[in-house]
Amino acid sequence: MGRELNVLALFKGAERFIFVYDDESRDALIDDLRQKAADPAVALNWFDAAVLTARVRNPAGDPSIAGVED
Numbered sequence: 001m002g003r004e005l006n007v008l009a010l011f012k013g014a015e016r017f018i019f020v021y022d023d024e025s026r027d028a029l030i031d032d033l034r035q036k037a038a039d040p041a042v043a044l045n046w047f048d049a050a051v052l053t054a055r056v057r058n059p060a061g062d063p064s065i066a067g068v069e070d
Contacts (some may be wrong), residue, residue: 008055015043019052026056
């Protein structure tokens with residue numbers, strides 16, 4: 001059986017952020033989200049990074065577990 005891939009996407013105005021990752025690259029993705037949020041040249045802000053990080057940590061989508069309320 002091949003490895004499972006996850007897709008995380010954020011559509012923000014004209015910007016499109018699409019991330020494809022597996023379980024082994026989860027921590028690297030979270031680091032990348034933080035770096036993008038810290039970069040003023042990237043439209044991803046800290047709130048976006050926090051929401052996306054919560055989704056990466058909790059792919060089942062239960063916001064009460066991830067600490068993010070919809």
